[in-house]
Amino acid sequence: RPSPAAAPDRLPFSRITQEDLAFFRKILPGRAVTDPDLLESSNVDWLKSVKGSSELLLRPQTTEEVSQILKYCNSRNLAVNPQGGNTGLVGGSVPVYDEIILSTALMNNIFTFDSISGILTCQAGCVLENLSLYLDDRDYIMPLDLGAKGSCHIGGNVATNAGGLRLLRYGSLRGTVLGLEVVLADGRVLDCLATLRKDNTGYDLKQLFIGSEGTLGVITSVSILCPRKPKSVNVVFLGCETFEQLLKTFQLSRGMLGEILSAFEFLDSECMRLLNTHLKLRNPISDCPFYIVIETSGSDSTHDGEKLHHFLEEAMTSSLVTDGTVATEDSKIKALWSMRERVTEALTHEGFTYKYDISLPVERIYQLVTDMREHLGGQAKSVVGYGHVGDGNLHLNVTSAAKDPALLAAIEPFVYEWTASCNGSISAEHGLGLKKRNYIYYSKPSQAVALMGDIKAMLDPKGILNPYKTLPDDLK
Ligand code: FAD
Numbered sequence: 001r002p003s004p005a006a007a008p009d010r011l012p013f014s015r016i017t018q019e020d021l022a023f024f025r026k027i028l029p030g031r032a033v034t035d036p037d038l039l040e041s042s043n044v045d046w047l048k049s050v051k052g053s054s055e056l057l058l059r060p061q062t063t064e065e066v067s068q069i070l071k072y073c074n075s076r077n078l079a080v081n082p083q084g085g086n087t088g089l090v091g092g093s094v095p096v097y098d099e100i101i102l103s104t105a106l107m108n109n110i111f112t113f114d115s116i117s118g119i120l121t122c123q124a125g126c127v128l129e130n131l132s133l134y135l136d137d138r139d140y141i142m143p144l145d146l147g148a149k150g151s152c153h154i155g156g157n158v159a160t161n162a163g164g165l166r167l168l169r170y171g172s173l174r175g176t177v178l179g180l181e182v183v184l185a186d187g188r189v190l191d192c193l194a195t196l197r198k199d200n201t202g203y204d205l206k207q208l209f210i211g212s213e214g215t216l217g218v219i220t221s222v223s224i225l226c227p228r229k230p231k232s233v234n235v236v237f238l239g240c241e242t243f244e245q246l247l248k249t250f251q252l253s254r255g256m257l258g259e260i261l262s263a264f265e266f267l268d269s270e271c272m273r274l275l276n277t278h279l280k281l282r283n284p285i286s287d288c289p290f291y292i293v294i295e296t297s298g299s300d301s302t303h304d305g306e307k308l309h310h311f312l313e314e315a316m317t318s319s320l321v322t323d324g325t326v327a328t329e330d331s332k333i334k335a336l337w338s339m340r341e342r343v344t345e346a347l348t349h350e351g352f353t354y355k356y357d358i359s360l361p362v363e364r365i366y367q368l369v370t371d372m373r374e375h376l377g378g379q380a381k382s383v384v385g386y387g388h389v390g391d392g393n394l395h396l397n398v399t400s401a402a403k404d405p406a407l408l409a410a411i412e413p414f415v416y417e418w419t420a421s422c423n424g425s426i427s428a429e430h431g432l433g434l435k436k437r438n439y440i441y442y443s444k445p446s447q448a449v450a451l452m453g454d455i456k457a458m459l460d461p462k463g464i465l466n467p468y469k470t471l472p473d474d475l476k
């Protein structure tokens, strides 16, 4: 029996002809790539877990070019795979078969930045870290930050509704994205690139494209509300004996740090072991079963320092945490953050990783890791838990030396049934892509999925945009 994550048969899309190539070469001189060596890295995902066989990579620079491409592909029934930085973790960013790859890599212009409102407007292919550097010079920051910042594009972030390390403080992209320009499957340009905080004139169409994973349209421009750069930032790295103590520390931090709390993240001792072994990162404190990264961001270093000091004193004297270290200067802040941000990278050195990105009531998140360990016995190489405690989002990763169908059969559907029994979500922030599409029913009622199918059929009647992704096979 094929796994529900396996690709379905190729749908009857057209195959690229010499006339098609001539058209693309004419509208994108030097930017219609067919060299197999150059195509190689765009055909395989960041995890090296899925691989397509596209023979054409298009690199448009403007919305008008994207519009011409889609209008043509729609009329010719050619399938298209929108691609940003190709850091997605659910197999959504690469073709399954021979879909044309439409990359936003050359759409990297910043249009405007309003230093009074903090609203940035740019093309979808801007790399997140470049936007952060641009804003840093202007005393602002991006409202999102994630480990893949050096490669991921803002368009890809919006298309996946990426969460990341700052969501606790600045909320999701559904709140900070103020406007989008999107090219629809038939080439029509939908200009919803508003730069207003408030706009209740009818349906908020941009929300449809946030988190739609390239299945409803190609995002070409984004306007986004950016926060002021905090004057004072502190990061603490703490160790706890139990997850219960970690949760109590979270509760305490919310009460005592209040408005300056900007991140509350965790990793377990298995993650620490992998960071040590594979990346040679040294534990900055003594060995503990659980580690916490807390960040505070505020406007007054004396005030923030005092608050943090009182909080740490309370956490230590009440024995919630057993050890810790504080960073105020940039290099140490970066070093402490890398203990959390680089877990994903450390895992890639294990061999093969089965990834689960689960939303749960926060008090349940580690129980899933414990239950999974017990359930798998000695079958896995490692079972690790880390993630965004502040958002109730667990990253459960199970590794093995190589792909292991027996291990997979032991993990799934166990993990999804467990999640559904707590009314959790089987994809908190990474999306469904190719790998998770058929598990959607664990988190969404069938009426909702059917309505998604109706929306897809209305916006992309020929289904050319990112086929085989996000929507379950039984809709097609
Ligand atoms: P891609 O990977 O290229 O594409 C992702 C999806 O979006 C695909 O379905 C693609 O078709 C679609 N897409 C891309 N661009 C467009 C566009 N312009 N228009 C329409 N559709 C488009 N995710 C989190 O939520 N939080 C994290 O903390 C986080 N950390 C990560 C850390 C690492 C080390 C890695 C490798 C990944 C991480 N991710 C995280 C996952 C990933 O979702 C994000 O990295 C990012 O949002 C993907 O952006 P991208 O430009 O790489 O998109």
Ligand code: 2HG
Pocket: 089, 147, 164, 340, 341, 344, 355, 356, 357, 387, 388, 395, 396, 397
């Ligand atoms: C993170 O929070 C990312 O580090 C990646 O979302 C999680 O690799 C993962 O499972």
Ligand code: ZN
Pocket: 163, 164, 387, 388, 395, 429
């Ligand atoms: Zn995450």
